[in-house]
Amino acid sequence: MPLSSKDLHYLKDELSWELLAMKKCHHYAQESQDPQVRQLIDRVGRIHQQHYETLLSQLQSGVQTTGIQPQPPAGGTMTQ
Amino acid sequence: MQPPYGQQPSTWGAQQNQPQQSTGLPKVKGPEMNDRDRLNDILSTEKYLTTAYNIAVNEASTQQLYQVQMQMLTELHHCQRDLFNLMSQKGWYKTDPAPAQQVTQAAQQFANYRTQFPYA
Numbered sequence: 001m002p003l004s005s006k007d008l009h010y011l012k013d014e015l016s017w018e019l020l021a022m023k024k025c026h027h028y029a030q031e032s033q034d035p036q037v038r039q040l041i042d043r044v045g046r047i048h049q050q051h052y053e054t055l056l057s058q059l060q061s062g063v064q065t066t067g068i069q070p071q072p073p074a075g076g077t078m079t080q
Numbered sequence: 081m082q083p084p085y086g087q088q089p090s091t092w093g094a095q096q097n098q099p100q101q102s103t104g105l106p107k108v109k110g111p112e113m114n115d116r117d118r119l120n121d122i123l124s125t126e127k128y129l130t131t132a133y134n135i136a137v138n139e140a141s142t143q144q145l146y147q148v149q150m151q152m153l154t155e156l157h158h159c160q161r162d163l164f165n166l167m168s169q170k171g172w173y174k175t176d177p178a179p180a181q182q183v184t185q186a187a188q189q190f191a192n193y194r195t196q197f198p199y200a
Contacts, residue, residue, distance in 0.1 A: 004141040014136065014149075021125050028118040037115045040166055041122055044159045051152050058148055 003062040011062075015055050022048035116172045119163055126160040 025045025167173035
C-alpha cells in the first residue's frame with residue numbers, strides 16, 4: 001500500500017523525534033548518578049532506537065510501492 | 081497509585097526544602113541538572129511523544145501503519161509509566177490526595193445520574 005502524504009509527514013516527524021529522544025536518553029543515562037535512574041533511561045533510549053528502525057522500515061517499504069505509482073505532473077494543466 | 085497523565089509533578093518548578101532522604105541529591109541545588117531533572121525531562125519527552133503518536137494513529141491511512149504506530153504508542157505509555165513509578169518511588173513525584181468529602185460528594189452525584197442512562 002502506498003503511503004499518503006499525511007503518512008509521510010507523520011513518519012518524518014516521528015523519525016526526528018525518536019532520534020532526538022534516543023540521543024537525549026543516551027546522554028542522560030551517562031550523566032545519571034543513580035544506577036536505577038541510569039538503567040531506566042538507558043532502556044527507554046534503546047526503545048526509541050528500536051522505534052526508529054521500525055519507522056524507517058515502514059518508510060522504506062513505502063519507497064517500493066509508491067515507486068510504481070505514476071506521478072501526476074506537478075503544477076498540472078487541468079485548469080485554464 | 082494516581083494516574084500521572086496530564087499532570088506535572090506536584091513540586092514541578094519548586095523543588096523546595098523537602099527532605100530528600102537517601103536520594104543522593106544535594107540539599108542545596110545548583111544550576112546543574114540532577115537525576116530528578118533528567119527523569120523529569122525524559123518523562124516530558126514521553127508525554128509529548130504519546131500525544132503526537134496518538135494523532136498519527138488517528139490519521140494513519142493503512143492498517144499496517146495504524147498497527148505499527150499503535151504498538152509504539154503502547155510502548156511509550158509503558159515507558160512513561162515506568163518513569164513515573166521510579167520517580168514516585170524516589171519521592172520525586174508527589175501527588176496530593178483529593179479532599180475526602182469532595183470525593184464522597186462526587187461519587188454520590190454521579191451515582192445518581194444513573195437514572196439518566198438510556199440503556200436498560
